[in-house]
Amino acid sequence: MRISELEGKRVAIWGYGREGRAALAALRWRLPGQPVTVFCSAEEARALGEMQDPALDVRTEVSAAALAEHEVVIKSPGISPYTSPAVDAALEGVRYVGGTGLWFAEPRSGQRICVTGTKGKSTTTALIAHLLRSAGHRTALAGNIGLPLLELLDVQPPPDYWAIELSSYQTGEAADVDVAVVLNLHPEHLDWHGTEARYLRDKLALLGNGRPRHAVLNAGDARVADATVPDTTRVHWFNHGDGWHLRESVIHRGERAVLDTRGLPLPGRHNRLNLCAALAAVEAAGLDAVALAPAAAAFRPLPHRLQSLGLRNGIEAVNDSISTTPQAAIAALDCFRGRPVAILVGGYDRGLDWGVFVERIAAEPVTAVITMGQNGPRVHEKLKPVAAAEGFVLAEATEMEEAVRLGLRALGSEGVLLLSPGAPSFPRYRDYVERGRHFARAAGYDPEQISAIPGLGVA
Template sequence: MTRPDPLQLRREDDWSGVRAVVAGFGVSGFAAADNLTHLGAQVTALAETATPAQLEKAELLEILGARVDIHAGATQTLPDDVDVVVTSPGFRPDAPVLQAARSRGIPIWGEVELAWRLRAAGPDGVPAPWLCVTGTNGKTTTVQMLDSILQAAGLRSVAAGNVGLPIVEAVMDPAPYDVLAVELSSFQLHYTDSMSAESAAVLNLAADHLDWYEGASWGERAGMRAYGDDKGRIFQRVQRACVYNVADPATEHLVREAEVVDGARAVGFTLGMPGVGMVGLVEDLLVDRAFIEERATSAAELCSLADLAPDGGAPAPHVVANALAAAALARAHGVSQEAVRDGLRAFRLDGHRIASVGTFGGITWVDDSKATNPHAAQSSLQAFDRVVWVAGGLAKGATFDELVGSIASRLAGVVLVGRDRQLIADAVARHAPDVPVILVDHGEDGGVVDGLALMRGVVDAAARLAAPGDTVLLAPGCASMDQFSGYAARGDAFAAAVRARFG
């Protein structure tokens, strides 16, 4: 009997003879294993560790006929009979299970690649188009803004991929979506080969996750070059618009390097006056000079800056940039100016993204725990005039000299925590030697700690450095997993410590 070739299969085909290994059993891994099992494939899921909730899901899959191996060493060996490996995005290319698949000529897909192959035709006979977003920072905000705009246009859409609904779940929904707003990380894009987004955006490129891109297996492409190459994969085979950041030439370079469908065009977004074929700002208005018939001589108003800050004040520059990118993708899909305005008016930032904790004694406390790399921290710090900066954690191979040099004049003080806090302290000593620095020691090498106790120490230290009119800003520039379960837990602990002291 001839076994089916997974490279030729689509959702409507018979998957019953396909032997699939799913590497990793997190959110995306479970979604892949679950849906492949329902399609009839013979699924084996491999994971080193799992939470109680994941173990419960494993039991459900085993009832359906899947095999789930969760134990130390489970991903060190690839089973003998395998037709395709579906990997979770966290697995580096040199992971043993992926090396084994590569040496045996077995296709390696990410969850995004699997989802692309499982798309089903909608009522109009074609699958829902994907509007895709990547970049070092701002991906989640942009995708959520885009989803809000699409829904304001009356479309059935969802934020999926690296945020919201797993992309496999989105494409397998019994009620097809009209369009998908898809956030993609560099890890996800690395394992994606055949995707052809209707339109896509790269918001920015800055050093992040470089530890993932280190090692001999990358050869000359290691580090920032490999990271950028993976981000650029989002533009391959784009059908309508490649959206890039005018202020970041590296993103335009990725557009120029991409092989797109005939007729697709480049669309820049800028915080300045937009040129022809761009979206940007004219005084306090977001305007479109890319998707109107008279774009050479006029501009279409999309919304005002006030629409992006419904609670008053001025929106941070990176929030405006995210809105422009979302608007460009929506306009490329044919969405009206009014829907762009209404969708952006309705949008609210997620928690832990420049979230005000409160003002006490003239000092404002702000939680931007989601700023998990130097580029994101820089955007956050530049939104305030005088800052006591709370930073530190896992640097993921990043450096901090450029960041500190760019915001040194804003710093009233620095409070540092986490395993790589000394990297930041050294950068401050080089570029802002007169700025006082306090290092808060608390279980840096011992895994998850008592977050509230740690942040009480942070708040006490920051309060000693801050004066009325200052902002104490948690913008760590680092990942949180050395001390917390995630950036949300870090931000929650910071806010709780502030309120415990002043509330």
């Protein structure tokens, strides 16, 4: 649905976070007199009231009956169509769209390279934008990475390329995609999707609904390798001997050695595979990826993703607050093999199986595991017998400051204090950024210096 098609309809915006604000701004830009209802919090309602917009109807309570008054509801990504009773009861006669869908429905200009996956999608999307810009192409970096697409609705001059990160909440809204990248698939966000099968289906909607001209897929991930791809889509495999892949520390294109990754600002094997995916995507878009590969050396890493905050008294503090699955925490541990590590884990309990994490700790014990958050007690109980057998420190904390103190005490005079929670940040924190900033402050670093995402927007 295009924005122009909303004219004269009964339209509501549900949720007034950054996506909701972008949707309202887009409507006011294109349809300045259009009546709009906004469902939001009381605090957001006060801010909207200061706009003195006579065409706005601001409500702080949402119900099926209230939603059913409208023909179109522009829903924020965090509101699940599966688990919200208000959505379920109001489905008949109401069309739900997202800001991502509205943007994709607009006339296109420039190639759209869309990235999804359970882990690594932000870094891969940023790498794609970096490589394209290093070749002199005007490129937009936007989407779930931190800049709603609707904030770039009428960019002039238009970009040559769009590097777009899509979450599992947004993949079904993509359309007319030039290159779709699927990195990996592990169960996540089950509270939003309801079931693992639905999560996988929604992630892979990028390949179905998006009907991409090219698909860049991870041959090393069984779920991705088994994905159904439209007959009209050309598949490019990475993490495979015939395509872009990693041998020890060297990235290869088929049999050709292209780039030694030692010294690149990409810690861990998983980040180097992200670079393989980015190179495959750039190649699928029609560029010489072999020639562009050395530009990865100038990439600026994203915050809250294995971000080294500094070294004090022999202890390196590493902020991996973006880690929201047990597999992500394991990948973080893999980056620090051979060093003493105190890892801080735990957060919102989505009911995920932490057995793989427990197995990893049993196979390669660390110096300490500090559990915290809603699922902290459950993870702690699973680790108790392993800690008793292996002799590492296992402790519980109720707050970040306590977790940091316990981790530092266990490490003593050297090692890595690693925040890699393996779980979402809420309800304790608004998002992973706020959690990472709290960790930085608790560890003695300036949180104002760690959160800016380099390269967002058009350049």
